[in-house]
Amino acid sequence: MTWSAAWVRVRALSRPRWWPWLVWCAVLGPGLLVAAALLSDLLRDTRWLGANPVKEGELRLGTLTIQYLAAALAITPLRRWLGWNWLQRDRRTFGLAAFCYGLAHFLWYALLDLQLDLAQLGTDLSKRTYIVVGFAALLVMLPLALTSTRAAIARLKARWVKLHRLTYVVPVLGVTHWWMSVKADVGQPALYSVLFAVLLGWRWWHARRDNSLHATTTPARAGSH
Amino acid sequence: MDPSAHRGEPQHAAAGTLVTLIRPPQLIRPPAPRDLRSSDITAEPLYWTRREWLAAAGLTVGAIAGLGGGPKTALAQQARGRGYGLQPDDKPTSWEDVTTYNNFYEFGTGKDEPAENARGFKARPWTVKVDGLVKKPGDYALEDFLKGARVEDRIYRHRCVEAWSMVVPWRGIMLADVLKRAEPTAGAKYVEFTTLYDPARMPGQRSAVLRWPYGEGLRLDEAMHPLTLLATGVYGRDLPNQNGAPLRLVVPWKYGFKGIKSIVRIRLTDRQPATAWNESAPDEYGFYCNVNPTVDHPRWSQAKERRIGEFVRRPTLMFNGYADQVASLYAGMDLRRNY
Ligand code: HEM
Numbered sequence: 001m002t003w004s005a006a007w008v009r010v011r012a013l014s015r016p017r018w019w020p021w022l023v024w025c026a027v028l029g030p031g032l033l034v035a036a037a038l039l040s041d042l043l044r045d046t047r048w049l050g051a052n053p054v055k056e057g058e059l060r061l062g063t064l065t066i067q068y069l070a071a072a073l074a075i076t077p078l079r080r081w082l083g084w085n086w087l088q089r090d091r092r093t094f095g096l097a098a099f100c101y102g103l104a105h106f107l108w109y110a111l112l113d114l115q116l117d118l119a120q121l122g123t124d125l126s127k128r129t130y131i132v133v134g135f136a137a138l139l140v141m142l143p144l145a146l147t148s149t150r151a152a153i154a155r156l157k158a159r160w161v162k163l164h165r166l167t168y169v170v171p172v173l174g175v176t177h178w179w180m181s182v183k184a185d186v187g188q189p190a191l192y193s194v195l196f197a198v199l200l201g202w203r204w205w206h207a208r209r210d211n212s213l214h215a216t217t218t219p220a221r222a223g224s225h
Numbered sequence: 226m227d228p229s230a231h232r233g234e235p236q237h238a239a240a241g242t243l244v245t246l247i248r249p250p251q252l253i254r255p256p257a258p259r260d261l262r263s264s265d266i267t268a269e270p271l272y273w274t275r276r277e278w279l280a281a282a283g284l285t286v287g288a289i290a291g292l293g294g295g296p297k298t299a300l301a302q303q304a305r306g307r308g309y310g311l312q313p314d315d316k317p318t319s320w321e322d323v324t325t326y327n328n329f330y331e332f333g334t335g336k337d338e339p340a341e342n343a344r345g346f347k348a349r350p351w352t353v354k355v356d357g358l359v360k361k362p363g364d365y366a367l368e369d370f371l372k373g374a375r376v377e378d379r380i381y382r383h384r385c386v387e388a389w390s391m392v393v394p395w396r397g398i399m400l401a402d403v404l405k406r407a408e409p410t411a412g413a414k415y416v417e418f419t420t421l422y423d424p425a426r427m428p429g430q431r432s433a434v435l436r437w438p439y440g441e442g443l444r445l446d447e448a449m450h451p452l453t454l455l456a457t458g459v460y461g462r463d464l465p466n467q468n469g470a471p472l473r474l475v476v477p478w479k480y481g482f483k484g485i486k487s488i489v490r491i492r493l494t495d496r497q498p499a500t501a502w503n504e505s506a507p508d509e510y511g512f513y514c515n516v517n518p519t520v521d522h523p524r525w526s527q528a529k530e531r532r533i534g535e536f537v538r539r540p541t542l543m544f545n546g547y548a549d550q551v552a553s554l555y556a557g558m559d560l561r562r563n564y
Contacts, residue, residue: 042536050337051326051533052389115538120526128524181524183387184434184505185334 011083023090027068027097031104034060038112054112061105062134066178066192068098069171073199092148095167099145102138102174130180137173140166168203171196309379309452309477310546311392317380318391320460322533327467328385329486330434331420331427339467342428348470348487357417357492360408367471371457373406374398378461379454381477383484384516384545390530395475396458401449409445409493416448417441417498418474419490427487435501441474441485442498442512446554452477452547455488478547480514511564515555516545520564 001009037048038057049056072094079087114120124131144164146152153160175196179189329339332346353370356362376398384390404416422438424430430437447453454475457464464470469486476483482502492498502510509523518528518541529538544551555563 047321051322052336052531054531054536055389117529120528123526130524184330185432187334187432187434 013082013084015084015086019086023093026071027093030064031061031101034064054108058105058108058113061101061108062178063188065098065101065105066171066174068094068101069174070192070195070199072098073167073171073196077199077202096145096148098170099138099141102141106135106138130177133173133180134177137170137177140170140173144170168200171200309381310550311380311382312546315380315382315392316534317394317460318533323391323393323459324465324467326391326533328387328482329429329467329469331429331437331439331487332467333429334434338429340465343466343470346426346466346470348464348466351471351489353472353488354490355403355407355492356490357494358410358413359493360410362407370403370472371398374402376457377454381452381454381475382542382545383475383477383481384530384541386480386482386510386514386522386527388525388527388530388541389533390539390541390545391533393475394460395454395456396461397454397456397475399451400453400455400474401451403455403491404445404448404493407491407493412495413493414445415494415497416443416445417490417492417494418443418485418488419492420485421487421489435505438489439485439501440498441483441500443474443476443483444497444554445493447476447551450551450554452550478516478544478551480516482510483514513555513560513563515551515560515564516541516543517560517564518543520561 040046041053075091325340327339332339332342351367380394418441420439456475472488473486
């Protein structure tokens with residue numbers, strides 16, 4: 001079998017029966033592991049999250065939030081490249097996962113790290129720039145999560161598409177929040193900046209190309225994004 | 226920062242009296258040099274039996290209730306004989322945590338990376354240079370450097386600027402002894418410390434997260450203070466590489482990053498030395514870096530801390546609980562400006 005024949009076969013793959021299970025594991029697994037590790041560390045004195053489990057879990061959930069965002073944004077380019085149109089419905093799952101992990105990251109911080117020290121929470125949310133930026137990222141995700149149902153999509157129609165362009169703001173805020181939170185080693189946030197630049201740049205490039213195609217030949221390219 | 230901005234001039238004499246006040250008469254018996262596991266230490270600290278903890282707790286409570294603070298508290302500590310201002314609930318952090326949760330960027334920026342990446346580091350032979358404004362400069366082999374100095378075990382609270390803390394049983398010598406031996410000249414006002422620079426052995430130095438080599442500094446009176454230690458060990462054993470082998474600074478009333486590790490040079494100067502974190506982010510890290518719950522880091526509060534091994538956060542103590550011993554060093558200084 002030649003490479004091109006194999007490629008044709010890969011592109012022709014249809015959604016496997018176990019695919020939804022894989023997606024659910026990918027979305028729930030890490031969160032359940034972090035929660036279980038914390039419980040085990042606190043109750044049974046294990047060291048799954050190291051010496052400072054509360055801080056470590058907080059960082060892991062923050063990182064996972066960024067990673068699910070990246071996954072959600074990677075779906076469309078992957079779908080196009082592989083020709084797997086059936087990937088598209090997982091975009092919502094990963095987007096919702098990003099929101100849920102962001103919320104969990106925030107709750108972890110407020111409940112377990114600050115231990116509901118409301119005075120400090122108030123100061124942090126208003127005065128500490130990196131927290132304000134993280135909070136903004138979470139707030140931007142909130143309406144996106146709330147309007148992710150089929151009903152909302154049907155009801156909002158064109159406005160839904162417009163509203164959900166806000167998605168592209170979230171990684172910018174998220175990575176800025178990360179970048180500002182580190183003391184000196186910006187290696188990781190820098191890496192994710194590049195990743196998001198590629199993912200968003202690809203969209204920009206495609207939108208431009210599609211626009212110029214529309215302008216000249218107007219081919220019917222339904223549901224491209 | 227203008228050195229004349231602070232009024233507390235170096236006070237060599239004061240150090241002497243403090244020594245007699247707070248040096249405990251009895252040393253801690255080190256454990257036999259064998260492989261320690263946390264199960265050996267956490268459940269029943271080798272250092273203090275439960276009875277001793279209770280006795281110490283009783284004495285401290287008594288001292289506070291009956292005598293009040295100030296030097297009398299120090300006397301009470303002397304009566305306790307141990308612990309250097311430990312509170313009754315300051316239990317030594319486990320060996321495992323002390324040796325796997327480290328900030329030592331020369332071996333990576335993750336907390337667990339130093340323990341991993343410093344494994345093959347050879348801390349011997351080691352040379353320490355003492356120079357600058359001293360009558361007796363010299364390059365010492367580590368063994369000669371330590372010769373004649375009294376090695377002590379001291380349990381100190383350790384407060385990281387990142388709002389976590391530990392209780393660490395250090396072993397070391399008083400920096401004052403080393404400095405006295407070198408005989409600082411009248412012009413010496415500061416001490417500058419430098420870490421080894423060797424990117425081949427310290428892989429973290431290959432990326433420019435901080436300026437290398439790491440540098441730190443103290444005012445001479447801080448350096449001469451009897452609480453200031455040059456540590457050579459923890460838990461009665463030689464310092465593990467990830468904790469700054471073979472020689473590191475311990476200044477228990479300052480944030481942990483002042484405790485420069487793997488020291489190769491100690492230089493006396495008349496000018497305030499540049500320090501690594503101050504150069505990296507001057508608005509976040511000043512020269513003094515005294516633990517102070519009332520002055521926040523720009524990005525987080527310093528009012529509370531998480532003691533490693535505990536869940537509920539504790540209030541952070543002024544000067545990390547060593548105010549009785551060190552507050553006078555900063556009398557009249559604006560600690561908000563001199564952070
Ligand atoms: C109200 C909302 C949020 C708050 C209060 C918050 C708070 C925090 C805190 C306290 C840290 C720890 C910083 C440190 O100690 O080093 C952190 C780290 C982080 N947060 Fe957030 N955050 C919020 C929202 C978000 C969102 C929406 C994202 C992602 C889009 C995010 C991603 C991250 C990441 C990636 C880290 C760093 C993880 C690491 O260093 O390994 N955060 N956040």
